Amino acid sequence: MKTKVGIVGYGNLGRGVEKVLQYHDDLELVGIFTRRDPDSLDTASRAYHMDALEKKTNDIDVLILCGGSATDIPETAHMYAKNFSTVDCYDNHRDMPNHFKRMNEAATGGENVSIIGTGWDPGVFSVQKLYSEALLPNGESYTFWGPGLSQGHSDAVRRLDGVKLAAQYTMPSSEMIKEIEDGRDVSYDKFSSHHRVVYVVLEEGADADIVRESIITMPDYFEPYETEVHFISESEYNKNHTQLRHGGHVIRRGYTGDNTHTYKTTLDLDSNPEFTASVAVACARAAKRFMDARQFGAKSIFDIPPMYLLNESRESLIERLL
Template structure:
């Protein structure tokens, strides 16, 4: 059995609790929290332990899933815990990946552990889709679309607008853009031509709806480069119709081959997810298995999904997957 620990009990921690039953070669042994363990209500599959005691669990955990935020938690936590555990995180600040990788690599090597960063679906499965497709079609174009799905960052940005009580924002890929890419037209698409943004907003009492809408659609970085629609609804409607966290997206590569590059090819990878955090967690579970096995083969340091041969991800043995899945 692969013994899994989780540092941090949020969406990812809850996802691991749900997914552990689908992975018969894994068991959940501890959830670590910065809070008072008595205040953390889990499914009760394993003990909840204060994070200050984590080092004592060194010999009892095979892979630690570090489930914190990319802005401040993971840059500190994944290197720290990689000295004691094989770690897995979802670090998604693309620009800082090289720095994070170097820090985790040094710490993991110091501790004789193997960690893997930036796991999930983007970065993660979408990165793999891009890499494989670029390897096959060196002469081509990449396109990535996100959605339809809830963007947590954009929902938070709306909630910070004066007069807004609550909000949910959906990122929606534009169908005609998808169709053009899929048809091999190789379009050049602006930000506005790729996605729209749809906002469901609950106003505070007495708020000025027109002003709130104006503040949202003109917000730089978040909305001003997009066609944005704002719907005002009641808190009851928001809770009833928009409590899910669906997401997904599309990765395309289009490219040509042939003596005169006369033949066009389209590679498409897409995800349609009812629950963004649960799917992310599902990816993490597969990579937890891979880390465990590669560590057993003697590997240490930091890796990404690019370093992992696919065979390590499934519980079946190599002869089985060759016979049944190739």
């Protein structure tokens, strides 16, 4: 029997999940749930108003929560987790421990499973950091993002008063990456290794200085990164800033005595939301496995036995991939 998946929210991420589900034969899309008029969605899938969700608890195995991280997920995710198993792509790293607590309480109470913080960062990058630290405990880790558009950061800017459209680019220090690859010492920290560039289309009559100040002082998202803000026209935005490309590197350099070992993971993604959606969809399968094992509560990618992510038996995986 197929695992029945629902999508909550139909922005870039929700559309990505809908698209990616076609590549998973064992997963079935039950419907898209939206706060908008469901008939207004440009989709061939079944769409429902959010209010229909409460009658669907028996028809859905896993809800993939595709709302934004700025407000949607922290304010609403735990309410869904009471009645449904969920997967989310919450990306506020600093709030993750609180999010885990909220979701764990709700999911445990409802005998559901909530897999939090899926995607590639958090998600793939997080688990690669864990593996490389575990396998090379004596060493240093480096993470580089981009160049690429950050959905979470663009979304946070878009929610500010006076902002009509926004695109935020994370730019890695290519000099520092080369220094690490050459085996040199670097003074790496999260902030010195990257800067942020934001392109903003203002609402008519909005004050550019106020918007700029609101952006560069936004805690966690921008402060204390070096941030450039550029104000552009809507036509320039549409011409140059609608690509959703992203990626980056997780690098661990570790030592056993005098020997150096490098473990590096690189993602190069044409579409950030579609790859994020891909990870969420594989995690929906894992959520169903945890449900079947009655291991309720909140989980992260750190808890997921990798084989839970594929629809294939242990024997076949050993024969084919080990």
